[in-house]
Amino acid sequence: MAQHWQEILPIDRYVVASEGLLHEYDRKVLTFLYQPLIGSTCLSLYMTLWAELEENRLWSESSTHHLLMNLMGMNLRDIYEARLKLEGIGLVKTYVKTGDDERSFIYELHPPLNPEQFFSDGMLNIYLFRKIGKNHFARLKRFFTDQQKPKENEFQDVTKAFQDVYTSATLGSMQYLQDVAGELKAEDEEQFIGRHEQKGIQIDVDTFDFGLLMAGLNESLVPKKALTKKVKEVISNLSFLYNINPIEMKNLILDAIDPNNDIDVEDLRKAARNWYQFENNEQYPSLVERTQPPRYRVQAEEPKTQEELLVRSLETTSPIRVFKDASHGIEPSETELKIIEDMMSKKKLLPGVVNVLIQYVLLKADSKFTKNYVEQIASHWARKEVKTVKEAMELARSEHSKYLSWNEEKKTRKSSNKKPIRTELLPDWFDKETNKATEEQPKEKSPDIEARKREIEEMLKAIDD
Incomplete structure (x- = not known):
């Protein structure tokens, strides 16, 4: 991922556009439903851009990002990071045009979901529930609902129909309408001011392996026609939300088949939610970022050394990819994925910090990624409020002896009184060893170990490939 200064500069100009009229009620939806998920900085950016639109207009005047920085009292990196979050959640679309000497942007604001759409979204409502808890969620639901109109059998509908009030135009008047028909349309390159309702978050269906899913489903139980476009969209969202693979999804689909051999999407959502809660001690998933947030990246310049190259990679790569590499x-495995998710959602560690922990544990503990040991280190880093990749590296170096003793204690409990033979593999960034006691530890070398070290060195050299 490119750095913010490669994507945007203070002198770059922008205009704000609206996909449709924004209403005053949207402010309440953004404040109470979206803000807990995206944060106050993102909300402030959206509101500031909105304020640049004159009332009942769809386009603003041109401005520079330097002016936006002054208006918000924020640096460009934070503004860029907030913009990305707004894009991801569907509130902003960004368009760029690059010329010979300048670059300009269009920030198109999209309205939020209406309350009914939000509370029945299937993704955002789950993330909000996890974020604010059951009681506050119920309070917000009451805030955005009201009593239904009285039942029809209690009142008589006396509304007049169109034909009861109006009559058709005369022939002469109709001829007039035909003559001015061209005047009734919007001019070229113009549009009528209006509004289209926002659509919910949709994960690309190509991210889910429907081929593997169908291979595991019996045609007699679930016909292919049951996997409609709507059903596939729901499956893709549920797979992303609850981290459900095609094999597990197959069982959930079988539980959601109705008597007509159709897939009931509401039953499927319920089955997926119940499955996730069963697997995660009645918890709901939380919304976390895939890579290190730009504001906590320290490798701003182009990397020149091997360690700077590694820092850049750990800051811009997802934890799953780092684990795989x-x-x-x-x-x-599913267990290992759950450990990684818990580090980010429960321990609140940032992705770049999690990457350092993953690499440290896998290379130090002979590719073993045990829950108790990982959680012990993660808890320590969380208490230390580690935020950046370099902070995590330095803490791993300085506390290496402590972490080593934690691992040895677990081995000792499992292997009676036998003295464990320790063979260590450490990431290259660990070379700045500060603990002399650790340096004095005997290390057993073998051709296999040397070969694996060479593999790691080659992997680090090919990080940017």
Whole structure:
């Protein structure tokens, strides 16, 4: 991922556009439903851009990002990071045009979901529930609902129909309408001011392996026609939300088949939610970022050394990819995925910090990624409020002896009184060893170990490939 200064500069100009009229009620939806998920900085950016639109207009005047920085009292990196979050959640679309000497942007604001759409979205409502808890969620639901109109059998509908109030135009008047028909349309390159309702978050269906899913489903139980476009969209979202693979999804689909051999999407959502809660001690998933947030990246310049190259990679790569690379291409198991998710959602560690922990543990513990040991280190880093990749590296170096003793204690409990023979593999960034006691530890070398070290060195050299 490119750095913010490669994507945007203070002198770059932008205009704000609206996909449709934004209403005052949207402010309440953004404040109470979206803000807990995206944060106050993102909300402030959206509101500032919105304020640049004159009332009942769809386009703003041109401005520079330098002015936006002054208005918000924020640096460009934070503004860029907030913009990406708004894009991801569907509130902003960004368009760029690059000329010879300048670059200009269009920030198109999209309205939020209406309350009914949000609370029945299937993704955002789940993330909000996890974020604010059951009681506050119920309070917000009450805030955005009201009593239904009285039942029809209690009142009589006396509304007049169109034909009861109006009559058709005369022939002469109709001829007039035909003559001015061209005047009734919007001019070229113009549009009527209006609004289209926002659509919910949709994960690309290509991210889910429907081929593997169908291979595991019996045609007599679930016909192919049951996997409609709507059903596939729901399956893709549920797979992303709850981290469900095609094999597990197959069982959930079988539970959601109705008597007509159709897939009931509401039953499927319920089955997926129940499955996730069963697997995760009645918890719901939380919304976390895939890579290190730009504001916590320290490798701003182009890397020149091997360590700077590694820092850049750990800051811009997802934890799943780092785990796979450190495991020689082997995908993490479901248990290991759950450990990684817990580090980010429960321990609140940032992705770049999690990457350092993954690499440290896998290379130090002979490719073993045990829950108790990982959680012990993660808890320590969380208490230390580690935020950046370099902070995590330095803490791993300085506390290496402690972490080593934690691992040895677990081995000792499992192997009676036998003295464990320790063979260590450490990431290249660990070479700045500060603990003399650790340096004095005897290390057993073998051709296999040397070969694996060479593999790791080659992997680090090919990080940017």
